[in-house]
Amino acid sequence: MAIKKTELYSSLWASCDELRGGMDASQYKDYVLTLLFMKYVSDKYKGDPYGMIVVPQGASFDDMAALKGDKEIGEKINKIISALAEENDLKGVIDVADFNDEDKLGKGKEMIDRLSKLIGIFEGIDLSANRADGDDLLGDAYEYLMRHFATESGKSKGQFYTPAEVSRILAKVIGINKDTPQDATVYDPTCGSGSLLLKASDEAPRGLTIFGQEMDNATSALARMNMILHNNATAKIWKGNTIADPQWKDANGKLKTFDFAVANPPFSNKNWTSGINPREDGFDRFVWGIPPEKNGDYTFLLHIIKSLKSTGKGAVILPHGVLFRGNAEARIRENLIKQGYIKGIIGLPANLFYGTGIPACIIVIDKEHAAHRSGIFMIDASKGFMKDGNKNRLRAQDIHKIVDVFTKQLALPRYSRMVNLSEIAANDYNLNIPRYIDSSEPEDLHDLSAHLQGGIPNRDIDALASYWRVFPSLRSTLFTAHRSGYSKALIAASQVKATILNHPEFTAFAQQSLRPFTDWCERAALHDIQIGQQPKVIIHRISEDLLQAYADTPLLSKYDIYQILMDYWADVMQDDVYVLVQDGWQAGKTLRELVAQKGEKLKETPDLVINKSRYKAELIPPSLMVARYFKAEQAIIEQIQADLDAATQELESYIEENSGDDGLLSEALNDKDKVTAASVKARLKLATETDEKATLKQAQKLFDAEAEGKKSLKEHQEALDLAVFRRYARLSEEEIKNLVVQDKWLATLQANIEAEIERVTQQLANRVRELEERYAEPLPAITQSIDVLSDKVAGHLKAMGLGWAL
Known part of the structure; x- marks a missing residue:
């Protein structure tokens, strides 16, 4: 297995x-x-x-x-x-x-x-x-x-690892593709554990020829192990200080040059000059300027540029300071921009990296097209991430969006644009991203006239134009004209969401928005997964297809839909597919018995317990089996459970009513101040008063009803569990496929997409309700209300013989 x-x-x-x-x-x-x-x-x-x-x-x-x-x-x-x-x-x-x-x-x-x-x-x-x-x-x-x-x-020792999500971006933006040959070279001068090199190599169909250098002995050992574990045993990893003693040189003693380079060098290295006199550098790395002695960020960038072939491309992670710091770094930056080496800059969220919490950027280098470069493409991706413990982490959709926008050079408001070199020159070659991209959300301005005279500003309603294009008559359902430039609400704020959800245009939108998913289900052909297929190829194929399926769906973000699939893949589907490509669909019959080592607890929660033996279902949870084959039996159990809950509630209420200090069950309290079946039975033998005996008998009757309900529930549940257990062995391959693909995978994905559709309308409902509540009471109405309330208070005070003079 x-x-x-x-x-x-x-x-x-x-x-x-x-x-x-x-x-x-x-x-x-x-x-x-x-x-x-x-x-x-x-x-x-x-x-x-x-x-x-x-x-x-x-x-x-x-x-x-x-x-x-x-x-x-x-x-x-x-x-x-x-x-x-x-x-x-x-x-x-x-x-x-x-x-x-x-x-x-x-x-x-x-x-x-x-x-x-x-x-x-x-x-x-x-x-x-x-x-x-x-x-x-x-x-x-x-x-x-x-x-x-x-x-x-922690921060002091986590530098050996570049988050895989960031590594994937670097690998994808430097131009490696399905046509890149295996003998193309990729280089990382500060390779750490090698993750960047491996991600870059993965982008080529047959991999790349890998070269790396790492100063720390233990970390370079990690990189060598990592290469072997990834079936890249021929990768060449050297130990040593790349700046002071670069190991990769050609026959003439000059730096060896490579087709591609990726790097996440140590940020703001204060000791980069150790073992080297930059003014006498034998490799001509500092012809565009010498970095500050106490800050080596540009040192590694210059080394990489020198280590690339004339057609070479690279991507380097550096702190944002390299984009705008002055003095020596400003001169280097200006020279590199004039050379045309910088193709693009991608601003990343803060707190992604383990060595530091500061935000970083990716500088993309392209020497091949440097002579004809007229601008630098910039992306501000600082707001796309998820929380992961005490760090931030890029989601699958964040990675995809960055790569899509960069490779296609798409201009998106508040996210990306091509910045002409003349504009950069006018800013003294400062590359600070906020100078060129304002990623802040527009300020939600209040309308003074609306607060004074009432009504909702039409400009705020017009700002929801993307919704009105999809729901053309919904606007007139929610608003009507009030005065010039202003409207008034027709629906109470509390009823806005229900009105939207029940509107026929929303119903049509919801149905229409599921059609791309339904069509995708057919193309995905998940029933056809076979032994020997590659899970990563499968998820790439179906996720890219789903992304494109929702490319033109109004209101819905194709990246949000894509994320739904990628999250479900990571949580559930990935494990299932790994089992299927190894063991085939017959794995759906498998119930793995869980056995704990002596003195230890089970590491997994069992799905079924049969005669004290505990089992884990490999692919198909028992709940899916019950839903498809045992609905009647489950309905009986649910009714028994409902009856039991009612019996328990009746018993608890009866005990509470009769167990106070003067209650007739007060003598039936045990040593823990609780009334139990045993304590009632014991007290009944001693009771002499008619009322007390009647109360005890009723309590006993209720205890017996609850016990009978529990017994019946246990018997029916055990019978159902056994029936489900036996049904696994009789499953046909077609039944397994339907249970896994239809009932498990696609049903879950559809439910999540439906929730996303509703979330979009929730955004509209929230905004409409916010506008209604904001301008619900104009200032004159509030003032009048205050006057009325003040008169009432004064009247009450006067009636009590109190008053004051103004």
């Missing part, structure tokens, strides 16, 4: 739990990633003489597993890893973590237990079963771990 992505992620994160306490995330990542690597290469290459990685005798993960409980487990693990590293020229890459470090892992039994548990977690992950061609299950798991490690490491 294929392992699901979320299950793999959960297991990997559980391994981190075993290491917390003895070290911080920046350290225990080395242990977790090393074990992930060992498990992966052992599952994939053990016994394969032609494998990319040679797993020598006695140096596999299985040999590690045999050490559980061994008194010398730490030392022996080190030897196993060392043997694999020696065989594959991976010394200093996979043997960074010391598994015999007592300071981090504990002494004696503590170390033995911790490492045994850690190995046990990885032992339970079968990576050999996941062979979806072209899909990086392990690479994605690595990205998942790196993101979490960066989050936990």
Whole structure:
């Protein structure tokens, strides 16, 4: 059975739990990633003489597993890893973590237990079963771990990881496409864990030839492991300081040049001149100016420009300060603009990166068309993001919109435009994005005349023109003329939403807005998913199709609809598809029995419990089975539950009425001051008063009714669960497809799209209600109301013999 992505992620994160306490995330990542690597290469290459990685005798993960409980487990693990590293020229890459470090892992039994548990977690992950061609299950798991490690490491130690969402933007805006050959080169001078290079390589159908350099030894080791986990074992990653000692040079000792470059260098590096005299730079990187000694942002940009071929293209993440700071940086900026190297600038939201909370930008370089460049394309994407813990994170729709707008050079109000070089020159070559794009929302101005004389300004109603084009008669339903330039409301503010939802034009709009989805369902052909297909290819195909399907739908944003699919893919559909491409539709019959290790709780919540055995449905939740095949049985259970709720309510009310200090059930309170069936039964044996006995008997009757209801509910639910359990085995392939595709996937997506359609109308309703309430009472009416109320107060005071003189 294929392992699901979320299950793999959960297991990997559980391994981190075993290491917390003895070290911080920046350290225990080395242990977790090393074990992930060992498990992966052992599952994939053990016994394969032609494998990319040679797993020598006695140096596999299985040999590690045999050490559980061994008194010398730490030392022996080190030897196993060392043997694999020696065989594959991976010394200093996979043997960074010391598994015999007592300071981090504990002494004696503590170390033995911790490492045994850690190995046990990885032992339970079968990576050999996941062979979806072209899909990086392990690479994605690595990205998942790196993101979490960066989050936990904090600002000072999270620089090794560039968020995958940002990496994808850089990879897509530098021009790599389906026609890019495999021998095209991509370079990252500060490659960290290698995520940027891999994302760039992924954009080419057969990958790219990868070159990178990373100064930190441990991080460069992460990059090497990352490359192998992504099936890029031939990628070339050097250690060392790129500025002081660049490793990639040609035969003449000059900088090697590349087709593409991507980078997320350290922001505002204050030590960039260490080991180098920029005025005597042998690589001519500073011909356009020398960056400030205490700020190396432009250093890396200049290095990248020099490292690109004459037709090369690159993208670099830098802090916003590079766009507007003066002095030496201003001169460099002006020279680069005049050279025509800067193709575009993309402003990103703040707090995306793990090393800093400041906002950053992407500077896109294009040397090929530099001579003919007449402007710089700018995007202000600072407002498109979601909250993710204490960080911000780009959504799928934010990435897609940025890439679409940049590659097509689309001018969108408050978002993007092409800025002519003459305009930039007029601003002294300042590239600060707000100078050229005002992304602020228009101010919602109040109308003084409306406040004084009443009515709703027509200009505010006219501003909703996009709605009136879709609902042409709705405006006259909601408003009528009041006086010149002003209208009055016809519908009470509280009834606006209901009026809109019940309007025939909205009903027609809602139906029309679902047609693209209905047509998409046919084209998506989700029933046709087969073993061996690539999940990433599937989601790319269907998501791009859905995006285009809603490209011309009024009021609805195609990116919002796209996000609905991408969110559902990440939460549910992705796991399902991974199972289907591995095991086929028959996986829909699978009910996996959950068994907890001795002394541990179950890690998953069971879907069915049959005779104390607990089961997890692989693809089809029992609720879908019940809805399709057992509606009558479920209706009976719901009625029993309703009757039980009524019986419980009646019992609770009866006890409350009769258990006060003077109540006839007060003597039936147990030692916890509660009336129970047992306490009523016990008191009934002792009671002598007729009234008390009658009250106790009624209470007993109500307790019995509740108990009978609970018993009946349990029996019917167990019978239904057993019927559902048995029905799984009899499912045909066609039934499984209908349950998964129609009842699970498409039904959920349609419900979410319908909610999005209603959300659009909610925006209209909110605005109309806001305008109505804002101008509901003009100033004269308020003044008159105050006068009336003042007269009433004065009258009451006078009646009480009180008064005052003005």
